[in-house]
Amino acid sequence: MEKYRRIGCTAGILFCSVLLLLSCKKDQNRQIPILVTFAVSNIKNTSVDSGGNITSEGSEPVTARGVCWSVQQNPTIAHKDSTTNDGKGPGSFPSTITGMKQGTNYHIRAYATSSVGTAYGNQVVAALPAVLPTVTTSMIVAIDAASVKTGGVVTSNGGSKVITRGVTLSNRQNPIVDNKYPLDEGGVGSFTFLIKGLDADSVYYLRAYATNSIGTAYGSELAFTLSKLLLKDADGNYYRYVTIGSQVWMADNLRTTRFRDSSAIAIVDGYTSWSNLITPGVCWYNNDEESHKKSYGALYNWATVSSGKLCPTGWHVPSDAEWKVLIDRLGGETEAGGKLKETSTVNWRIPNTDATNETAFNALPGGSRSSTGEFGNLNSYGNWWSSTSATGNVAYYRYLYFGNGIATKSFISQKYGLSVRCVKN
Numbered sequence: 001m002e003k004y005r006r007i008g009c010t011a012g013i014l015f016c017s018v019l020l021l022l023s024c025k026k027d028q029n030r031q032i033p034i035l036v037t038f039a040v041s042n043i044k045n046t047s048v049d050s051g052g053n054i055t056s057e058g059s060e061p062v063t064a065r066g067v068c069w070s071v072q073q074n075p076t077i078a079h080k081d082s083t084t085n086d087g088k089g090p091g092s093f094p095s096t097i098t099g100m101k102q103g104t105n106y107h108i109r110a111y112a113t114s115s116v117g118t119a120y121g122n123q124v125v126a127a128l129p130a131v132l133p134t135v136t137t138s139m140i141v142a143i144d145a146a147s148v149k150t151g152g153v154v155t156s157n158g159g160s161k162v163i164t165r166g167v168t169l170s171n172r173q174n175p176i177v178d179n180k181y182p183l184d185e186g187g188v189g190s191f192t193f194l195i196k197g198l199d200a201d202s203v204y205y206l207r208a209y210a211t212n213s214i215g216t217a218y219g220s221e222l223a224f225t226l227s228k229l230l231l232k233d234a235d236g237n238y239y240r241y242v243t244i245g246s247q248v249w250m251a252d253n254l255r256t257t258r259f260r261d262s263s264a265i266a267i268v269d270g271y272t273s274w275s276n277l278i279t280p281g282v283c284w285y286n287n288d289e290e291s292h293k294k295s296y297g298a299l300y301n302w303a304t305v306s307s308g309k310l311c312p313t314g315w316h317v318p319s320d321a322e323w324k325v326l327i328d329r330l331g332g333e334t335e336a337g338g339k340l341k342e343t344s345t346v347n348w349r350i351p352n353t354d355a356t357n358e359t360a361f362n363a364l365p366g367g368s369r370s371s372t373g374e375f376g377n378l379n380s381y382g383n384w385w386s387s388t389s390a391t392g393n394v395a396y397y398r399y400l401y402f403g404n405g406i407a408t409k410s411f412i413s414q415k416y417g418l419s420v421r422c423v424k425n
Contacts, residue, residue: 031058033112037121048126052110053092060114067095069108103130103159130159133210137219142229145200145238151192152208160212162186200227234258242360245329248424253297259309271373280304296366299417305385311422318423320388320396338405354405369417383418
């Protein structure tokens with residue numbers, strides 16, 4: 001019995017050895033493809049041409065081929081967003097690589113895949129040259145009669161770090177960096193400038209620029225005259241204006257002391273004089289023109305508003321219905337106030353709740369003057385007349401409050417002094 005066991009084991013070992021030899025022979029016949037990578041050619045800003053030549057498919061047909069690339073050495077097809085697919089089978093094939101970055105070195109290898117596995121050709125290097133940055137010029141926004149806010153957007157550094165960026169300004173076309181307002185640092189993305197000391201009636205040419213190691217690129221040129229970007233009243237004051245829906249509104253409180261026909265509006269300082277006033281009158285908060293005129297504008301009684309000639313030509317004091325159009329467009333009373341309020345807590349008291357000023361209306365809290373002549377609510381309330389009267393010597397107005405984002409409709413004595421915003425006819 002022991003003899004037969006030994007014979008059986010020996011036979012089993014021989015059988016296993018035969019299977020192993022057959023398996024090894026079979027594996028030796030399964031070979032991956034053989035190929036080379038083409039040298040890089042036709043180098044452009046963001047693309048190159050390459051490819052490969054499959055000189056042998058190996059033991060199985062090639063089912064996919066192309067090139068793969070990376071900033072790291074020995075790229076593989078594991079990164080599918082940096083791999084081309086250029087057919088199948090043996091032989092040579094061209095391949096175009098796109099979406100590359102300027103000023104960057106890439107490592108490229110051709111590949112060929114069969115059921116046995118993936119083989120790679122030799123590695124070649126593509127050095128994409130840096131180019132000029134790409135920059136656009138931002139819209140010009142008039143701030144007052146002597147200054148504008150503008151800037152630009154650097155959308156690409158061209159493959160080389162942006163050293164400096166800014167805007168150029170001149171009275172002649174195509175201003176260059178000799179007439180520039182530079183930022184202290186470069187980089188990509190948006191940037192803004194406040195340019196002061198301009199003449200309201202002069203023509204200026206402006207464009208954004210960005211400089212890298214290759215040179216300086218410019219955005220499109222914009223020509224502007226400040227006086228044409230602003231609304232002017234009979235006193236010579238300038239105002240910003242903004243389009244909101246179908247309406248065009250002043251973006252500053254009115255501060256004229258003259259009607260559009262140039263006739264004067266009485267400036268009334270005394271408390272008693274104000275309380276007895278039944279004709280048009282205007283004042284500055286606390287009778288302090290120097291401190292309040294530029295930011296908050298003037299305060300007018302309703303006799304001035306109802307004259308029909310307070311706003312500049314082509315503009316008028318909005319009716320209650322026109323205020324409603326504005327408020328409704330901004331989501332109704334509970335939402336509109338925050339969208340109208342300037343975001344600063346210098347002019348508005350803290351916390352200036354819900355202020356976003358997304359409309360660029362720049363609503364400011366100019367306070368009010370009561371029917372007995374007292375001043376109050378500066379920095380807390382913004383109050384604006386409508387041209388719509390109500391029964392009993394009152395008129396409708398809208399107010400905003402520092403503590404919420406509501407735009408409230410109410411009515412008040414026509415003897416009060418409130419701010420005015422004009423709307424375009």
